[in-house]
Amino acid sequence: MTQPVLTATGISKRFGPVLALRDVAFHVERGEIHALLGINGAGKSTFIKILSGMIQKDTGSIRIAGQEVDLRSPKDSIRAGIATVQQHPELVHDMNGLDNIFLGRESRRPGLFGRVDRKAMQSRAEALLARFSVPLDLAREVGSMAAVEREAVAILQALADDDIKVLILDEPTSTLTDVEREDLFELMNQLRAQGISIIYITHQLEEVFAIADSFSVFRGGTCVARMSVADAKASDVSLATMMLGEAIGDIFPPKADPDSAGEVVLKVSGLASASKFSGISFQARKNEILGIFGLVGSGCEELAKAIFGVEALDRGEIEVNGKAVAPKTPRDALDAGIFLVPGDRRTEGLALDRPAVFNVPMANLRRAAGGGWALRGRSVRADSKSLTEQVALHPPSLSTPASGFSGGNQQKIVLAKGLYTQADVYIFVEPTIGVDIGARAKIYGLMRELSETAAVIVISSDCDEVFGVADRTIAMHKGRQVEPGSGVFNRDALLFAGIMGERKQ
Template sequence: MGAPVLIASDVCKRFGPVQALRNVDFRLEPGEVHALLGINGAGKSTFIKILSGALQKDSGTIRIGGEDVHFRAPEDAIRAGIATVQQHPELVPDMSGLDNIFLGRETASRSLMGRIDREALEARADALLARFAVPIDLSQEVGQMSAVEREAVAILQAIAVDGIRVLILDEPTSTLTDVEREDLFALMNQLRAQGIAIIYITHQLEEVFAIADSFSVFRGGACVARMSVDEARSSGVSLADLMLGEAVGDIFPKKADPDARGDVFLEVRDLSLTHGFENVSFTAHRGEILGLFGLVGSGCDELAKSIFGVDPPDQGEILIHGRPVSLRKPREALDAGIFLVPGDRRTEGLALSRHSLFNVPMANLRRAAGGRWGLKSRQLRSDIQRLTDQVALHPPHLNTPASGFSGGNQQKIVLAKGLYSEADIYIFVEPTVGVDIGARAKIYGLMRDLSERAAVIVVSSDCDEVHGVADRTIALHKGRHVEPESGVFSRDDLLMAGIMGKGSL
C-alpha cells in the first residue's frame, strides 16, 4: 500500500481522574478501510475527536503523510486532510443535497457578500459524482431523502474539500436497513479505490468482515489488538472476545437478588407489528432490570416505541399491573405510567433550543402544575435542580439550552425528565450512546435505583451493556424473540443471538 497516511504514537488523554487514552499507537494505510472496535467507553470516541481536531491530546505524536501535525480545531484537521462524518450528520433538512454539500464553501471569497455561482456549484457536484458514482438526486431536499442518501450527502460534503486523505465514519449504519447498508458499502469501496483511507467505527461486528481490510480493538483506553480481517478470519478470532476481554470493571452496579424480584408491572403477550417484530412476549418486574438486546434491524426500537404508543401494535396484548391497556399515543402511555428514554435524544427526547426548566417537566405537567392551572415556578425550579444534581448534569445550569450541552449531558436531561415523570415502567433505548464512561456508570446506577420501585427495561445493541446491567436478558433477531437453549444467556450466547438468531454457540 505504500507509506502510511496516518501514524499516531503514544497518544494519551486524561479527563480529571479518568485516563481516557493510554499510549495509543495507530497507523492507517492509503485506501485502507480500518474498523475501530471497542465497547462504549473504550476510548474510541476520544481518539477520533483528537484526530478530527475536536480535542487536543495531552502527549504523543500524530503524523500525516510523514509530517507532524498539531490540531487545535477541526479546521486544522481538515486542512491536514482528515474529514469526519459524525453519527448524526448536521445537515439542513430544507436545503438541497447540493446546497448542503457546499454549505459555507459556496464561494472562494470569505466575504458574506461574495456572489454564489450556481453553475459552478453544479459543476463541482458533477465532478464529485463523476469520481464517486452515487445514485442520488442532489436537487432534492435532504429532509425528503432516505437515511442512506443523507449519509451519502454527508460523505460528499466531507470529501468535497481538496486534499482529503482520511475519512472518519462514526457508526454510519446505525439507522440503515440491510439494503441501505450495502449501498453505503458500495460508496465506501469507491472511496477506497480512489485511495482515500477510512476509519470505520461500528458496533455491528458482522460488518467488519463485510467491508474492512483490518481492525483495531480499544479497551480501557488502550489499543489492545490490531489485525487484518483475513488473519482474523483464517484463525477464527472472536471479535467479541477481543472487545470484552477481562471484566469491564465496576461501572455496572451489583445485580439484583433473583429472590427479591417483585410484582409484574408490564406484560407483553404475542405482540406483533408489520415490518417490525412478530409474536414477542415477556414480563418486566419491579425489582429487576430486563435487558433486550438486538442489532440494527432486529425490531428492538420498533418494539419499544410500540409499547410507548408511538406506533401501536397490529396484534397482541399489553398489560400494566395485570390490566390490559390500549395505548394509541405517547400521552396515553405516560398517563399509564410508562416513560421511554428514546434512542435519538436529539430529535425524540429534547427540545434542543429550550432549557432544562422547559424540558424536564414536559412528561408530567400535572405534577408541575400541582393540580392547578399554571406552573409552580419556585417548587418546579427546586425539583428540577434536585433532579439535575442527581443525574450530575455538568455544568448545572438550568437556563442553558439543551443544544449547549454535550451528548452525554443531553442524555442526563432526558433522564431527569424521566425521573420527574414518576413512572412505574421505564424503557431505556440505547441509553449510553455518545456518553463517556463516568456518565455511563452514573446512568447504570440510576437504572438500578429506579428498579427498586419500578420495572426497568434496557434496550441496546451493545451486548456488553445489556449483559452487564441486566438481571435477565432476551434478544430479538430480525423481529423474532430468541430464547437461550440453556435457559440463561451467557455473554457470547447473547451476542450470537443478536447476530445469528441462535440461542447458543
Template sequence: MGAPVLLASEVSKRFGPVKALDKVEFHLDPGEVHALLGINGAGKSTFIKILSGIVQKDSGTITVAGQEVHFRAPEDAIRAGIATVQQHPELVPDMTGYENIFLGRETHGRGMLGRVDQRGLIARAAALLQRFAVPIDLSRTVAQMSAVEREAVAILQALAADDIRVLILDEPTSTLTDVERDDLFRLMNILRDQGISMIYITHQLEEVFEIADSFSVFRGGRCVARMSIDDARAQGVSLATMMLGEAMGEVFPPKAAPGTAGEVILSVRGLSSGLDFADVQFDVRQGEILGVFGLVGSGCDELAKAIFGAQPAERGQILVNGEEVMPGSPRDALAAGIFLVPGDRRTEGLALTRTALFNIPLANLGRASGKGWVLRRRRIREDAQRMTAQVALHPPSLTIPASGYSGGNQQKIVLAKGLYAEADVYIFVEPTVGVDIGARAKIYALIRELAQSAAVIVMSSDCDEVHGIADRTLALHKGRQVEPAMGTFSRDQLLMGGIMGGAHP
C-alpha cells in the same frame, strides 16, 4: 504499503481529573480501511475529535503525509487532508444533495442579490461523482433520500474539500438496514480504490471482518492492540474480549422461568393509528419482557409513541393495571406510569445541552419536588448519583452536558431517567443502537431487572436482540401484527415474520 498517511505518537488528553487519552500510538496506511474499536469511554471519541480539530491534544505529535500538524479548529484538519462524517450528519432536509455538499462553499453569480450559481454547483457535483462513481441522484432533496443516500451525501460533502486523504466515519451503519449497509460498504470500496484512507468507528463487530483491512482497540484511554484482519482470522481473535480485557460471557441475561410471570400490568386492545399500524393487541405481565421485532416502516416506532401519548391513536384501548388510560400526551403517559426510552435519544430522549443532573429528574417531577412543587435539590443529586452508578455512566459526572458523552453513555442517561421515573410500564425502542458490546450486556441486565416489578417491552429492528432478551415475541410487518401459532417464535420465524409478514420455518 509505504509510509503511513496518518501517524499519531504519544497523544494525551485530560478533562479535569479524567485522563481520556494516555500516550496513544496510532497509524493509518494509504488506501486502508481501519476499524477503531473500544467500549464506550475507551477514548475513541476523544481521539477522533482531536483528529477532527474539535478538541486540542495536551501533548504528543500528529503527522499527515509526513508533515507534523497542529489543529485548533476543524478547518485546520480539513486543510491538512482529514475529513469527518459524524454519526448524525447535519444536513438540510429541504435542500438538494448537491446544495448540501457545497453548503457554505457555493459559487456565486454576479448581481446585487448574490444568487447561488446553481449550474456551477451541479457541474462541481458532477465532477465529484465522476471521480468517486457514487450511484446517487443529487438533484433530489435530502428529505426524499434513504438513510444510506443521506450518508453518501455527507461523505461527498466531506470529500468536496481539496486534497482529502483521510476520511473518518463515525458509526455510519448504526441506523441502516442490512441492505443499506451493503450499499455503504460498496461506496467505501469505491473510495478505497481511489486511494482514500478511512478510519471506521463501529460497535457492530461482525462488520469489522467484512469491510476493514485492519483494526485498533482502545481501552482505558490507550491503544492496546493493532492487528490486520487476516491475522485476526488466522488466530481466531475475539474482538469483544480484546475490547473488554476479559472473556465475554453471555450478553443476554437468563430469561424468566416458564409460569413465573405475575399479573397483567399492560393491556393493548385493537390499537390503531392511521396507516402506521392497525388492530395491535397484546398483554404484558410483571416479571416478563415482550419483544417486538420490526424493520424500518413496520410501525414499531409509531406504536411505541402511541402508547406513550406522543402520537394519537384513532381507536383501541390501553389499560394499565386494569384501568383504561388513553394518553393524550407524554405527560399523561408518565402520570399513568408509562415510560418510553425512545429510539432517537438525541432528539427525543435528552436535552443535549443540559447535564445528567438536569435530564434525569425530568421523568418524574413529582418525585423531584417537595411541598409547593419546590425542587428538593439535595435529594435529586443523591438519587441521580445512585442511578448513574447503577447504569455505569462514564465518566460518572453529573455536571457534563449530555452532548459531551459518547452515544452509549447518552443512552445510559436516558436509562437513568427511566429508573427515576419508577414506572409500571417501560417501552424500549432500539435500546442499544450505537452501544458497545460491554455496555449492551449491562443494559440488557438492567432491562431484565426492571421487568421484575414492571411490564417491559423491547422494540427493535435487530432480530437477535429481540429474540435474545424477550420471554415472548411478536413481529410487526407494515403495521400488521404477526404472532406465532403457539408459544413464541423461533429466531428464524421471528425474522421471517418481520421481513415477509409470515412466520415461516
C-alpha cells in the same frame, strides 16, 4: 515499506482530573479501511475529535504523509486532508442534496462578496458522482431521502474539498437496514480503491470482518492493539475480549422461567393509527420481557409512540394494571405509569446542552419537588448520583452536558431518567444503537432487573437483540401483527415473520 498516510504518536489529553487519552500511538495506511474499536469511554471519541480539529491534544504529534500538522480547528484538519462524517451528520433536511454538499462553500471566492455559482456547484457535484458512482438525485430534499442516501450526501460533503486523504466515519451504519449497509460498504470500497483511507468507528463487531482491512483497539484511554483482519481471523481473535480486557460470556441475561410470569401490567387491544398500524393486541407482564421485532416501516416505532401519547390512535384500548387509559400526550402516559426510551435519544430523549442532574428528574418533576412547588436540589442530586451509578455512567459526572458523553453513555442517562420515574411500564425502542458490547450487556441486565417490578417491552429492528433478550416475542410487518404459530417464535421464525409478514411453515 510505504509511509502511513496518518501517524499519531504520544497523544495525551486531560479534562480536569480525567485522563481521557494516555500516550496514544496510532497509524493508518494509504487506501485501507481501518476500524477503530473500544467500549464507550475508551477514548475513541476524544481521539477522533483531536483528528477532526474539534479539540486540541495536550501532548504528542500528528503527521499526514510524513508531514507534521497542527490541528487547531476543523478547517485545519480539512486543509491537512482529514474529513469527518459524524454519527449524526449535520445536514439541513429542507435543502436539497446539492446545497447540502456545498453548504458554506457555494463560491470558490471566500468572504462576504463571494457569488453563489450554481453552475459551478452542479459541475463539481457531477464530478463527485462520476468519481464515486453514487446513485443520488441531488435535486431531492435531504429530508425525503433514505438513511443511506443521507449518509452518502454527508460523505460527498466531506469529500468535496480537494485532496482529502483520510475520511473518518463515526457509526455510519447505526440507523441503516442490512440492505442499506451493503450499499454503504460498496461506496466505502470505491473510496478505498481510489486511495482514500477510512477510519471506521463501529460497535457492530461483525462489520469489522465484513469491511475492514485492519483494526485498532482502545482501552482505558490508550491504544492497546493493532492487527490486520486477516491475522485476527486466522487466530480466532475475540474482538469483544480485546475491547473489555476480559472474557465475556453471553451478553444477554438468563431468560425468565416460563412459569414465573406475573400479573398483566399492560394490555392493548385492537390498536390502530391511520395507515401506520392496525389490529395490534398483546399483554405485557411482570417477571418477563416482551420483544417486538420489525424492520423499518413495520410500524413498531409508531406503535410505541402511540402507547406513549405521541402518535394519535384511531381506535383500540390500553389498560395499565387493569385501569383503562387513553394517553393523548407524553404527560398523560407518564401519569399512567408508562415510560418510553425513544429510538432517537438525541432529539427525543435528552436535553443535550444540559447535564445529567437536569435530565434525570425531567420526566418526574412531582417526585423532584416532593409534592411541593420547588425542586429539592439536594435530594435530586443524590437520587441522580445513585441512578447514574446504577447504570454505570462513564465518566460519572452529573455536571457534564449530555452532549459531552458518548452515545452509549447518553443512553445510560436516558435509562437513569426512566428509573427516576418509577414507571409501571417501560418501552425500549432500538435501545442499543451506537452502544458498545459492554454497555449493551449492562442495559440488558437493567431490563431484566426492571422486569421484576414492571412490564418491559423491547422493540428493535435487530432480530438477534429481540430474540436474545425477550422471553416472549411478537413480529410486525407493514403495520400488522404477525402471530407466532406456537405462542413463542424461535429465532429463524421470528426473522422470517418480520421480513415476510407470515409464519414460517
